[in-house]
Amino acid sequence: MRLTHYLTGAELTGTETAALLRRARELKAAPLHSRALAGASVALIFERPSTRTRVSFEVGVSELGGHPVILRGEEMQLSRGESLRDTALVLSRHVAAIGIRTGPDETVEELAAHASVPVINLLTRDHHPCQALADLLTLDEEFGHLDGLKLAYVGDGNNVARSLAIVGARVGVTVAVAAPPGHQLDPVAGAILTDDPYEAVAGANAVYTDVWVSMNDAPETAAARREALAPYRLDGRLLAAAAPGAIALHCLPAHPGEEITEEVLYGERQRIWNQAENRRHAQKALLERLISGPPA
Incomplete structure (x- = not known):
């Protein structure tokens, strides 16, 4: 399957977006129905303060059977000069997807360019697609x-x-x-x-x-x-x-x-x-789509 990131919202067509929203309503009705992330981990990088994004993603990954790995920017080697390329290469060996909340859009774009797993924009200066x-x-x-x-x-x-x-x-x-x-x-x-x-x-x-x-x-x-x-x-x-x-x-x-x-x-x-509340349900549908692919 072609690797798909979600950086601006333009990555999915209208048909794909509508299907994702239908799935979100299903997941809201039965929050523990899907175990799409069973045995998988998702890295969530926060370089900016967060309440709703962090809680909704952390709980959502758990409800899908996965493990959220919360990474604060100041705790990572990025804060000491490690490149985004190296960070992407390392994280891709451990997790099924990477989410990042940061400032410049270029940060998310570079991470996605080097990651071999889906990258999700959790917020940047110019975009907030989730x-x-x-x-x-x-x-x-x-x-x-x-x-x-x-x-x-x-x-x-x-x-x-x-x-x-x-x-x-x-x-x-x-x-x-x-x-x-x-x-x-x-x-x-x-x-x-x-x-x-x-x-x-x-x-x-x-x-x-x-x-x-x-x-x-x-x-x-x-x-x-x-x-x-x-x-x-x-x-x-x-x-x-x-x-x-x-x-x-x-x-x-x-x-x-x-x-x-x-x-x-x-x-x-x-x-x-x-x-x-709907942040959680929509993001769960997004994680399913990016990691497991579109429904057969």
């Missing part, structure tokens, strides 16, 4: 289909917005991204880009946001970002401007009062906690 899978699974659960849905993303045009646009287009979801000048997403095929949040949410089945300030932003940068992004807060008024029955989504961690109001974060129309 999050997008969980988001689409949440939409599918809520509406019973994906093709023809519209998702509006409001705020910073970041890695999450990019992955939603890439993966969403593969399964027929229109993604509209509203961001202020200087924070806009670069063009992605099929995505609607605007600086007007109300234009983005018009007719949307889901309204999505993310944090305004990342963990690496300097204090002076953070203040400027908050000022620029304030009109893009996901509040009750913005959600009401979306389609009837629209839901609110957030990839977390959230900062109530900044990018989302407490009313929306904990309100009846949010599906944020389902979304957080």
Whole structure:
């Protein structure tokens, strides 16, 4: 079987992505049904802090019968100058797959170039494809289909917005991204880009946001970002401007009062906690697909 990595979400076709999401729903209904990783280990490298990604992958690998090997960046020889090539060659002799949460996309790309096992992007500066899978699974659960849905993303045009646009287009979801000048997403095929949040949410089945300030932003940068992004807060008024029955989504961690109001974060129309749980189920389906191959 051709070695497949999952670095941006573009590696799988729309048909393959839809099949993966169907499998994720099956695994959610019967979490211990599959033992696809029995006797196998998966290396999970964390060079950035993590809650949802680490817990969902660690538990997911265990539920599939495998052993998660957690590797913190500062504990690895990478921190002392060992090359990514050598790291990939060594890990490939021990594990069935490698996941990495890091900064530069070039790090994941180089690891994948030298690994002889699948490499999964757990988050980089430009992409967060595993999050997008969980988001689409949440939409599918809520509406019973994906093709023809519209998702509006409001705020910073970041890695999450990019992955939603890439993966969403593969399964027929229109993604509209509203961001202020200087924070806009670069063009992605099929995505609607605007600086007007109300234009983005018009007719949307889901309204999505993310944090305004990342963990690496300097204090002076953070203040400027908050000022620029304030009109893009996901509040009750913005959600009401979306389609009837629209839901609110957030990839977390959230900062109530900044990018989302407490009313929306904990309100009846949010599906944020389902979304957080769905990381595990979507990622289990992904691990099955990458390690065992597509269903016969």
